Amino acid sequence: MENITGRENDMDAIAELAQSAMHEFVVLAEAGGPLWMPVPGGSFDVLNKMAYAQTFGARSSANVILGFMTEATRADDMVMMDAKQIVDYIMDSECYTSFCPGLLTSANTTKIYKWPTSAGYNGAMHLVTVETVFPSPLVPSRKCTFVRCCRDMQNGTVIIVDVSLDNGDGTVKCHKMPSGVLVRSLNSDASQVTVIEHVQVNDTGLHELYRPSLSGLMFGARRWVSSIVRQSARMRDLFVVSKSASNGNGRKTLMKIADGLLAGYASGIAAVPGGGWTILRGAGTEDDIRISYRRNNDDSNTAIVSVCASFHLPVPHRVTFDLLKNNLLRPKWDVLVNGNSVREEVAVCKGVGGGIDDVVSILHLKDPPTGENRDNIMILQNSSYDVSGAFMVYCPVNIQLMNEIMSPSDTAESNKVSLYPTGFYLLPVEDTALGLGEGGATLVTVGFQIMLKLARGTGLYPRSASTAVGLMTENIATIKKTLTSSHPIFYRRQPPNNFI
Template sequence: MFDPDMFHTLHPHPHHHMFDMAFNTSGNELEHVRDDDFESKSGPEITFEPPCESDHQQRSKKRRYNRHTHHQIQEMEAFFKECPHPDDKQRMDLSRELGLEPLQVKFWFQNKRTQMKAQQERHENAILKAENEKLRAENTRYREAFAHSTCPNCGSSATALGEMSFDDQHLRIENSRLRDEIERMSGYGLKSTKSVPSSYYHLPSNAPQSSGFVGEMYGACDFLRSISRPSEADKPIIVELAVSGMEELSRMAQAGEPLWVPADTKSSEVVLNETEYLSCFGGTVGPKPLGFRTEASRVSAIVFMNHIKLMDILMDATQWSTVFCGIVSRASTVDVLSPGLPGNFNGALHLMSAEFQVPSPLVPTRENYFVRYCKQQGDGVWVVADVSLDTLRPCSMPRTRRRPSGCLIQQLPNGYSKITWVEHFEADETGVPTMYRPLFNSGLAFGAKRWVATLDRQSERFATSIATSISTGDLRVISSIDGRKSMLKLAERMVTSFCAGVGASSVHAWTALPIAAGDDVRVVTRKSTDEPGRPPGVVLSAATSFWIPVPPKVVFDFLRKEKSRSEWDILSNGGLVQEMAHIANGRHSGNCVSLLRVNSANSSQSNMLILQESCTDSTGSYVIYAPVDTVAMNVVLTGCDPDYVALLPSGFAILPDGPAGANGGEILELGSGGSLITVAFQILVDSVPTARLSIGSVATVNSLIKCTVERIRAAVMREKP
């Protein structure tokens, strides 16, 4: 059983529930090239003449050199500008024209390419050096300001947040921003960053095999960072694909039968008639791969958000991945081929990459490289289409293919919009765990219903964040507009961080630790140093997913209510949990941001606060929380910037098990059977980033999550109607 005293001995810091992710890339080492090897010389150029003798003769004789004439160099320079990589035929033609051997031409071009590469790297190094000087100057300025810093709202001196002050956090944020700029300019992240080897932590050689080396948050193959900008030759192809994909999506969003047919007589949902689809659009991206399953869905809904705000979200990768963080674990804009007309996104073409997820470390993610095309099709009608570009970067073993997908937006009065969402995947689901198969078969895993339900819930949350009329009848309601905005912003970062780290992303190297028959815990480590909004040290993240024959609503209500928290939260030590403040986030009472206080018998935790956000819709629910410092939250509630508050979020994702329960029983209503629950914790095992991870830390976290799962199972089974 889990021993709480052992845990608090391991880590007395209040930030003990955690799950987050960090990004890294791996790349090839830069070649070490002597500058003087490639300095431009006056006069004829000297190039190595490859000998024809045997290996023995080559070793015994001196190398022979041949001086190219000025005319030969001039001709090859001109050809290099047009084609730096000539093929065999081109090299033969050049050799005949210039009176050189083909190998001489080949080696000249190799040398020229190496020379250009060295010059480029010297230029990038100069930029990097200048940026480093700028960073050092910024560090000096902020350190001087830190000694005399005050809070901009109250005028008092800066107060420590755990082990670091708000100004220290501000310094970390500024340093992180500058570091990102340097990496973007120098290409450092793609060229010379290496994955930290798993042996870094030096676990004991006699450690059990099941809990040996723990994985790290650095993937062996990072899909998003491996994509480069398209070549000039690819751009006309991309435009052509975008136009044809836009046409296909527009027709699919508005067509009726026979393209879309009713799912059954009792439901308003429709399913795609694949035969009719192939006759209309089969040639767009080719036939469905053998063994792949089609997932096609279309859903319409009215959301409380105007069309301009919707397009702002969809055309910005950061906003898009934040709003849909439960579905989009990561996203980036690779290139902007067209920004669209000034004032709107009509005609915008953005090249993007994204990783789609189900919130579980057991379910493989889906990666997609696509062009997002936004077009106004009429008065108040817009279409945003995603068209896959995976054919431009073929993969040896593709697991999924996303056909044209996206949404049609119709402007309505009073700030509302009607959304028609189409999602169309073809996927090989051999890697999907058995208990998640019904969820995929129902279309809830990556279907249009999940996208629209998430957007509807987020539109209510957005309305809450900009609300100015607030009822003050309940003393727990935060009446300060600035305080509400600051707390909601902090909660949004907490939820986004949790969702980004809970899935089976390619940047995670999960290690499985068996805990029970049919269950296992996945663990991963991260070293936090100058990451803004996170406490420094070694963080151990653990997650597991399991099925339980209880409806999702029952599980959600049990986990979100503060009165039942002592039944599962081991680290609260059975203390009474009270809600100090809350912000309603929509019509459903479960959509709420709360500030909880744990009145623990342990005096060292008597002042601990917990920031919690619970949210639910027809496709899934979340309960996400993080311990926060009391002083920090008091400052946040005055309206100060919450980016200074260090968070390590933990929590639960609750999904319906599909139209049929995992036990094979007949379920008449979707989601009325069982629940798929993912539990994720984060533990700050050492406040020193360079510390080694001990086997005892891994065993403690494994025991913690195992006991939590057992407590939840026992408690919700008693709650089952």
């Protein structure tokens, strides 16, 4: 691929690059074997690099530069949203970030090459910079700059294609080969979406714990598709509820806060320096817990502290998620619950399938001796399961604030709510004998955020950091003991989710 770095204003070269990328993307999006190889369980496809090199020749990514690796995956699914809305979310950088909470920490349009004169984005061409994260302290973030083009095709199909201007010569750590999204309209309320994510990336800094994971699983197409499907289904559910419920605006506010919890959790775990985070100590393993912090914008004498670690759990991905979600087990490991029982009070909105695997919910604690609600403590929880990864992120919410948000007048604004997430992100460890997520083990990231006072100089008090490490060490040991012991007994005998 021709190197046009430093020639961002050479419209002829950029237009030629974009045209070539669109052609390649369409071929890859529509092709079957031998260009693509399905993974066990059929959740996404991995590019056959030899077939790709034979098809696209010198323009292909066959010749990867030293120190870089190639990841290329494809995934598709039905999305409960019309094609125009999907395109609007992806082409608008600000909306794009909210469409993929916990995946994107930033997305910025830095230059507009072409803006269509007609309605919509047909013909638009932008220069975009994004930073993607995987919620583990052991996985570096990826920052990439590329040209994003949009074009309407036949029969209600729209393609959005991304391609980097540079030629992957090692001056940047992430180079995007022709990638993007194909959106095919099915009807006024649904679309078929195909995503291809194809990059050359310098993976220096990736911990050995995550290297055995299936290539492309952490940043690949399946994760993008699952986010789009989840957010679209939840927005649809909110729209239906809002038409019949007096507290529809409150539910929308809670979903926005829940998305903020997931985004804040991922940002704190990744501790991207550009986000204001400073790593204080630790690599992020179970034996070397990582602590990072950023100054509180509302109070310069305090800091938001993120404590996190990733570890291997010899329990399948699907089972791990079900056990964490099971409210009968929660009092055994959750410090926030502190031995009380837990009950789901309200499902704010449901996503994929409308079931318990994908839901924003409000939980209430109950005192076992009396059976009475502890009215001063409620929990806002955002959880979702996909075979490529799952999460459960939550935080306590003051009952007065919750009532204010859910009141019909809905005077509360979500951007004025300061909440500190606790939670988990799960990644399946591949088991070729079974479908993805059904066998093998799980890589678990656990983390929590708290607000602490800063020392008079810079940084945290040493005692505060030591206490945080001690709490996390104890918490990880309790979680591992509870889940591994419950796996062969409790999970087989009980439904995956029980509420008292």
